[in-house]
Amino acid sequence: MCMQKNNLYKGSLSTIILSLLKEQGKMYGYKITREVEKITSGQMVITEGALYPTLHKLEAKGLLSVEIKKVNNRVRKYYFITEKGKKETVNLLREMKSFIENMEIILNPKLA
Amino acid sequence: MCMQKNNLYKGSLSTIILSLLKEQGKMYGYKITREVEKITSGQMVITEGALYPTLHKLEAKGLLSVEIKKVNNRVRKYYFITEKGKKETVNLLREMKSFIENMEIILNPKLA
DNA sequence: ATTTAATACATAAGAAAGTTAGGTATAGTT
DNA sequence: AACTATACCTAACTTTCTTATGTATTAAAT
Numbered sequence: 170m171c172m173q174k175n176n177l178y179k180g181s182l183s184t185i186i187l188s189l190l191k192e193q194g195k196m197y198g199y200k201i202t203r204e205v206e207k208i209t210s211g212q213m214v215i216t217e218g219a220l221y222p223t224l225h226k227l228e229a230k231g232l233l234s235v236e237i238k239k240v241n242n243r244v245r246k247y248y249f250i251t252e253k254g255k256k257e258t259v260n261l262l263r264e265m266k267s268f269i270e271n272m273e274i275i276l277n278p279k280l281a
Numbered sequence: 282m283c284m285q286k287n288n289l290y291k292g293s294l295s296t297i298i299l300s301l302l303k304e305q306g307k308m309y310g311y312k313i314t315r316e317v318e319k320i321t322s323g324q325m326v327i328t329e330g331a332l333y334p335t336l337h338k339l340e341a342k343g344l345l346s347v348e349i350k351k352v353n354n355r356v357r358k359y360y361f362i363t364e365k366g367k368k369e370t371v372n373l374l375r376e377m378k379s380f381i382e383n384m385e386i387i388l389n390p391k392l393a
Numbered sequence: 394a395t396t397t398a399a400t401a402c403a404t405a406a407g408a409a410a411g412t413t414a415g416g417t418a419t420a421g422t423t
Numbered sequence: 424a425a426c427t428a429t430a431c432c433t434a435a436c437t438t439t440c441t442t443a444t445g446t447a448t449t450a451a452a453t
Contacts, residue, residue: 175379175383177292177439178290179439180438180439181290185387189387197401197402200401209383209387216442217401217402218441218444221402223439241400241449242449243448244401245402246402265388268287273381276296276377291409291411292411294410315429328411329431330411330414334410353419353420356430358430
C-alpha cells in the first residue's frame with residue numbers, strides 16, 4: 170500500500186528497455202510496462218506514451234528488431250535486441266553506472 | 282586522461298544543487314560547477330546554460346535565497362537553501378534513492 | 394446484455410529540462 | 424596584445440517525457 174510512483178529521470182528509458190531485452194530476450198511493448206511495474210513493486214511506471222515512440226526510435230536506429238505475432242486474435246509486436254543494440258547497451262550501462270556512482274559521491278551521505 | 286564526460290539524466294540537476302547547498306552552505310553558481318567537476322573527477326559537468334536558469338527557478342520557488350557580494354571587483358551571487366528548500370530536498374533525495382534502487386533491480390547484474 | 398477492465402497497439406499536443414551557442418565584464422597570465 | 428579563468432546571463436533548439444486521446448479485441452463484472 171502507498172506505493173508511490175516515482176518518476177523516471179529523462180534519458181533512462183532507452184537504457185531500461187535495452188537492458189531488459191538483452192537479459193530477457195524478446196518482449197512486446199505492453200509486457201515491458203507490466204514487467205517493469207512488477208519487478209519494481211509498482212514503484213516505477215513506464216507510460217505507453219513514452220514507451221512506444223522510444224521502441225520505434227530504437228528500431229529506427231537499428232538497436233532493436235521487431236517480429237509481429239498474432240496471439241488470441243490480438244497483434245503483438247515482439248522486440249528483440251540486435252548485435253548493434255548489444256554493443257550500445259554496454260555503453261548505456263556504463264553511463265548509468267557512472268551516473269549512479271557520481272550521484273552517490275555528490276549526495277553522500279544523504280542517500281544512506 | 283580520458284576523463285569521459287557523462288551526461289546528466291534530465292531532472293537530476295535540482296537535486297544536485299539543493300543537496301550540495303544543504304551540505305556545504307552558501308555557494309555561488311560558478312563555484313557549483315567547479316565543485317561538481319572536482320568531486321566527480323571531471324566526470325560530471327554542469328553547463329552554465331543549465332545551471333543559471335535552474336538556480337533562478339529554485340529561487341522563484343522559494344527553495345533558495347540569494348545574497349549578492351562583490352569580491353575582487355567581481356559580482357558573486359551566493360545562493361543558500363531555505364527551510365522550504367530543506368524540506369523539498371528530503372523528498373528529492375528520497376526519489377533519487379528510489380530511482381537508483383529500482384535501476385539496480387532492473388539492470389542487475391549488469392551494473393556489477 | 395451491457396458496461397467495465399484488461400490487453401495491445403498507436404499518435405499528438407504540450408511541458409520540462411537539458412544542450413549549444415552566443416553575450417557581457419573583470420582579472421590574471423603568456 | 425591575446426588568451427585564459429572567473430562570473431554572470433539569455434535565446435534557440437533538441438530531446439524526452441506527460442497527458443490525453445484513439446482504435447480494437449477479450450474477459451470479467453453488473
